[in-house]
Each structure stands twice: as C-alpha cells, then as structure tokens.
Amino acid sequence: MRVLVVFAHPVESSFNATLHRTVVDALTRAGHQVDDLDLYAEGFNPCLTREERLVYHDTTRNLDTVAPYVERLRAAEAVVFVFPVWSYGVPAILKGWMDRLLKPGVGFTLNADGTLTRILTSIRAVAAVTSYGQPWWMVRLAIGDLPRAQIMGYFRRFCPNCRTRRYHALYHMNRATPERCRRFLARVEQSMLRFG
Amino acid sequence: MRVLVVFAHPVESSFNATLHRTVVDALTRAGHQVDDLDLYAEGFNPCLTREERLVYHDTTRNLDTVAPYVERLRAAEAVVFVFPVWSYGVPAILKGWMDRLLKPGVGFTLNADGTLTRILTSIRAVAAVTSYGQPWWMVRLAIGDLPRAQIMGYFRRFCPNCRTRRYHALYHMNRATPERCRRFLARVEQSMLRFG
Numbered sequence: 001m002r003v004l005v006v007f008a009h010p011v012e013s014s015f016n017a018t019l020h021r022t023v024v025d026a027l028t029r030a031g032h033q034v035d036d037l038d039l040y041a042e043g044f045n046p047c048l049t050r051e052e053r054l055v056y057h058d059t060t061r062n063l064d065t066v067a068p069y070v071e072r073l074r075a076a077e078a079v080v081f082v083f084p085v086w087s088y089g090v091p092a093i094l095k096g097w098m099d100r101l102l103k104p105g106v107g108f109t110l111n112a113d114g115t116l117t118r119i120l121t122s123i124r125a126v127a128a129v130t131s132y133g134q135p136w137w138m139v140r141l142a143i144g145d146l147p148r149a150q151i152m153g154y155f156r157r158f159c160p161n162c163r164t165r166r167y168h169a170l171y172h173m174n175r176a177t178p179e180r181c182r183r184f185l186a187r188v189e190q191s192m193l194r195f196g
Numbered sequence: 197m198r199v200l201v202v203f204a205h206p207v208e209s210s211f212n213a214t215l216h217r218t219v220v221d222a223l224t225r226a227g228h229q230v231d232d233l234d235l236y237a238e239g240f241n242p243c244l245t246r247e248e249r250l251v252y253h254d255t256t257r258n259l260d261t262v263a264p265y266v267e268r269l270r271a272a273e274a275v276v277f278v279f280p281v282w283s284y285g286v287p288a289i290l291k292g293w294m295d296r297l298l299k300p301g302v303g304f305t306l307n308a309d310g311t312l313t314r315i316l317t318s319i320r321a322v323a324a325v326t327s328y329g330q331p332w333w334m335v336r337l338a339i340g341d342l343p344r345a346q347i348m349g350y351f352r353r354f355c356p357n358c359r360t361r362r363y364h365a366l367y368h369m370n371r372a373t374p375e376r377c378r379r380f381l382a383r384v385e386q387s388m389l390r391f392g
Contacts, residue, residue: 010246046242046288050206087294088350089285089342092242096288114371144345146285153339154284175310 004076026192046096059105125164200272222388242292255301
C-alpha cells in the first residue's frame with residue numbers, strides 16, 4: 001500500500017519522534033511505500049488563508065495553494081497520523097492540515113440537494129499513534145476525547161472505503177515509566193508491521 | 197473590566213467578522229476596556245516551536261517568544277473568543293494560541309507532588325461566540341462538541357475565579373436564513389452589553 005504518514009512534533013529527541021521513526025521503519029519493512037510528511041520539517045503553514053476562504057467552494061481554484069499536499073493525500077491508500085495531544089487536541093499544525101485540505105473537491109463534493117458525498121475513496125485504512133498527558137479515565141469521562149474525534153470521527157468519515165482503523169494511544173504520558181513507553185512502542189511496531 | 201477579545205477569521209466580509217465587530221462595539225459601549233486580538237490580522241504563528249518545546253517546563257525562559265501575548269492574557273479580567281468551527285474544532289490559528297500560551301507559569305504551576313495549580317486568577321468571565329456548519333443535534337449527539345470542550349472545558353479550567361461563562365453558538369450556519377443570523381447577532385449584542 002501507499003501509506004501517507006502525517007507527523008506533527010518539532011523535537012527530534014521527543015518520544016513522539018521515536019514513535020514516528022518506528023512507524024515509518026515498520027511500514028517500510030512490511031513492504032509498504034511510505035510518503036513521510038513531517039509537517040514541522042516541511043514548514044507547513046496551518047492557517048487557512050483569506051484567499052483560500054474566499055474560493056473555498058470554487059473547485060476550479062480552491063486547490064491552487066495546497067496542490068502538492070492534496071496530491072499526496074489523493075495518492076494515499078492509507079494514512080497514519082503521529083502526534084502528541086496538546087491542549088486537549090491535535091497540535092495546531094495538524095489541525096490546520098485538516099482545515100486547509102479537507103475542502104470541496106478533496107474531502108467531499110456538495111450535491112445539488114445540499115447533501116455531501118465523501119470522496120477520499122482510495123483510502124482503505126486510517127491509524128493514529130499518539131500520547132496523552134492525562135490518564136485514560138480522565139480523557140474518557142471528564143475531558144472528552146477530542147483528538148480521537150478529530151481523526152476517527154472527522155478525517156475517517158471522508159474515506160467511505162476505509163475498512164481498517166487503529167487508534168494507538170499512550171495515556172498519562174506525564175507519569176509513564178520507561179518500561180510502559182517501551183511496551184507501547186513495541187505494540188505500535190507490531191501493529192504497523194501487520195498494517196493493511 | 198479589561199476584556200481580551202480573541203478573534204480567528206481571515207475574511208473581513210464574513211459573518212464571523214460581523215460578529216467580531218458587534219462584540220467589540222457592544223463591550224466598548226458597555227464601558228469595558230477592550231483589547232482586540234485579531235489573530236489573522238496580527239499574523240500570529242500558531243506552531244509551538246522546537247525551542248519552545250525544549251524549554252516548556254523552564255519558567256525562567258519559556259515565555260521569551262510569546263511575551264507580548266502572555267502580557268495581554270495576564271492583563272485580562274475577561275476573555276471573549278470569536279471564531280468559526282472548522283473541521284469540527286476551533287481554527288488552527290486559535291488552537292495554536294492555546295498550545296503556545298497555556299504553559300507552566302502562565303496557565304498553571306506544577307507542584308512538587310505532581311498536581312497542578314491553575315493561575316489565570318484575574319479572569320472572572322469567559323465567553324465564546326461561534327458558528328457551526330452542522331445542526332445542533334448532530335454536534336451534540338453524533339460528532340461531539342469539540343470547540344465547546346476546548347473553550348469551556350480546557351481554557352476556562354485555568355481560570356479558578358471565573359464566575360461567568362457564556363457560549364453563544366449559531367448552529368447549521370450552512371442553511372441559516374438571513375433572519376436567523378440577524379436574531380443571533382442581536383442576541384450576541386445584548387449579551388455583550390450586559391457582560392461581566
């Protein structure tokens with residue numbers, strides 16, 4: 001499969017960077033063709049611009065400023081997101097990738113009767129690999145799982161042929177022992193070796 | 197009161213821009229001192245940088261790159277957010293304002309026993325004014341109300357003395373009649389005239 005990996009952390013020595021390297025390495029070893037999109041390294045601008053907003057519904061012009069990113073998304077048969085949870089959500093740079101890319105002509109078409117048809121038809125699998133500062137029960141019961149909703153509720157809905165979904169989360173990262181981090185890393189590696 | 201208005205839309209002719217002008221105007225008429233932070237107009241960079249992440253926990257250095265924005269937040273006795281809902285959440289530029297500002301020394305202090313003390317003590321009121329593409333029942337029952345959780349669940353928690361909270365949402369904006377928009381605008385104006 002052609003797998004687009006979307007990574008959103010700025011520090012090369014972070015646990016997230018280790019997760020990212022593990023994901024790319026395992027997918028490659030499993031024989032997939034990986035397109036590694038490191039949003040920070042590529043200097044991605046997450047702000048939907050004034051011009052983009054003005055032509056948002058005009059599918060003849062609304063891709064001009066994000067064409068290379070749209071091409072990479074359209075070429076993908078699977079997408080794997082690797083990111084930390086910051087301020088209860090996905091990092092701004094990843095939120096902006098969604099704001100700017102998932103528009104009419106890419107994520108969906110607007111029909112004459114006002115309904116949507118979702119058109120990321122090539123994508124057959126979506127996964128996320130992430131770490132939360134808080135424990136899982138706080139995320140589930142008190143806070144609300146915003147990053148999961150953003151990836152699995154929002155992004156995945158544009159992929160009508162998605163058959164595989166995996167959400168790997170390390171909770172309570174603020175207190176995680178090295179052993180728990182190692183186990184999580186091993187779990188992610190095994191999952192990516194069998195991804196598809 | 198000193199009210200910080202945080203606005204996140206790039207188009208001056210948008211309904212959100214009208215909401216923004218109405219909010220600033222009503223607060224000013226009500227006698228408040230308004231600090232109008234237009235994130236797009238000020239070219240705010242929403243990406244937490246590598247350097248910021250490396251000194252995140254070092255309260256002697258972690259404010260260097262965002263000092264003017266921290267000062268404006270600390271000076272506020274109330275905060276009003278005005279934004280559209282994009283991709284189920286707050287726009288990336290506003291998400292990044294939270295990612296970069298609400299760190300140790302600004303939003304909270306980390307105690308020796310690992311607990312947090314929330315320290316935006318000057319803030320007595322928090323409000324949001326926003327518009328959703330989807331109808332309210334879809335947001336509440338199917339999608340999950342991510343923007344509300346981000347503002348009222350996340351940001352407001354840093355304000356232990358917050359006594360007033362208001363969340364004004366226009367749902368199903370994609371199908372709103374001019375009359376419904378007018379009524380919402382009037383409701384927002386009245387709310388801001390009596391804010392405090």
